[in-house]
Amino acid sequence: MNVVERLEALRTLGAHERGIDRALLTPPERRARALFASWARASGLHVTQDGVSNLFARRDGTRANAQPILVGSHLDTVPTGGAYDGAYGVAAALCALDVLDVRGVRTAHPIEAVAWAGEEGSRFPLGCLGSSVFAGLNDERTVLEIVGDDGVTLAQALASPEGGLLEGLPMRTGRDVAAYLELHVEQGPVLEDLGLSLGIVTAIAAQRRLRATVTGRSGHAGTVPMAMRADALGAASELVLALERAAREQGDAVATVGRMLVEPNGTNVIPAHVVFSIDIRSPDEAKLDAIEARLTEVIARVRKGRGVEIELEAFERRSSTPMTPALRDAIARAITTQCEAYADVPSGAGHDAMSLGKIAPTAMIFVPSTGGQSHVSEERTADRDLLLGVEALANAIVEVDRVVD
Ligand SMILES: [Zn+2]
Structure with missing residues (x-):
């Protein structure tokens, strides 16, 4: 056969x-x-x-x-x-x-x-x-x-x-x-x-998996002015795009956010809480270090600029x-x-x-x-x-x- x-x-x-x-x-x-x-x-x-x-x-x-x-x-x-x-x-x-x-x-x-x-x-x-x-x-x-x-x-x-x-x-x-x-x-x-x-x-490829938790402030989608919001999903979105850019800039590296949970997940409620997965891979560990370092910088900026809390937790590292x-x-x-x-x-x-x-x-x-x-x-x-x-x-x-x- x-x-x-x-x-x-x-x-x-x-x-x-x-x-x-x-x-x-x-x-x-x-x-x-x-x-x-x-x-x-x-x-x-x-x-x-x-x-x-x-x-x-x-x-x-x-x-x-x-x-x-x-x-x-x-x-x-x-x-x-x-x-x-x-x-x-x-x-x-x-x-x-x-x-x-x-x-x-x-x-x-x-x-x-x-x-x-x-x-x-x-x-x-x-x-x-x-x-x-x-x-x-x-x-x-x-x-x-x-x-x-x-x-x-x-x-x-x-x-x-x-x-x-x-x-x-x-x-x-x-x-x-x-x-x-x-x-x-x-x-x-x-x-x-x-x-x-x-x-x-x-x-x-080396692989790292992390979990990001963004905590903002919920509120009515119609009554809270934009300047007074701490929108967790807005903050998470900045991180997702920064991650994508970082992987592209490094080359020979990939980054994926494949899972995201939004709370309370209502059409007329400002997101209070977002948890998402991060999967980054490259044959070159130094590139993963660079992507993580970039992510840390962006987190500091977004945290300050948007008044949200962001925690990053690494749960798998494969060389x-x-x-x-x-x-x-x-x-x-x-x-x-x-x-x-x-x-x-x-x-x-x-x-x-x-x-x-x-x-x-x-x-x-x-x-x-x-x-x-x-x-x-x-x-x-x-x-x-x-x-x-x-x-x-x-x-x-x-x-x-x-x-x-
Ligand atoms: Zn197989």
Whole structure:
């Protein structure tokens, strides 16, 4: 089965009229893992799982005691998600191993196709759940106690026969990894805009999430003169626009206010209270520092000028994950041998490669997302690009096998 056919099979699992719901350890997600295991076995791979339901399919290498090169992504989706985010990289990893078989390629390192558990953080509130536990960034026992949005702990969900671990699979041991490769849809419009089928990721962007709370003074929309107001939404609007300007000025940075709550939220009442989210990302942390510094300046000015109170609270800081130069070069050679062009692109979205990047040489390949759409049911990548991605991944495995210890 090629990658297009495999994605079609996975697409049906958890599908409904508004998209795909395949949250971690739900019945459709378990069916996806079972399908991965059956495909892997059909290809003669040795399938194992671990204590948080990460799944591994191993193709042996020729060198004794060589650590494995892991190649994978995730099978879970966001609510009403699409068919390509994550699933593509997992299906493609198996297909790339089939390509090596067809070509009679033996690698020195064992190669393991991996389906990481719960990358999206849907159901259990922890992104990159499986890969972060595997990489030792989160303690497994602590993570097992995390409660999902249905009140069930991860440990209970893993034990459930409907959504839990697959029966009869041996447990994988050991965490040593020679290298990690992940093929993923871009989830943005850059490659399509450049007219290219392949991208090599430079770095996964640093991300900061903050919450701004603006407190002004409510009043009658008709009776309070403009000069006597402390309009919380007016103040918030200045901050939103300042943030947008700051990100544009920095370049190579993005800023988003995606959520805003206005109180009392009446058509004829001056807003007293506004809470909004701020999401800023860049591969370059210094740019995020600069945007935050600008925001602090504007807050001081708006506070004084409008007589409102503004509080800023940071609740998530993720550092940037640079991709390993030697692996990026190996991928570039791989793509060049197939006479394809590529672009170096940053990843604004988070991926399991952030976890693996902490413990092993790591790199990512992107294929375009039609219209830049992702995390929606309309998410799509052209069949030709899906197939080129598998080819690039197979070639990259061979190149990476040569350059890592
Ligand atoms: Zn993903």
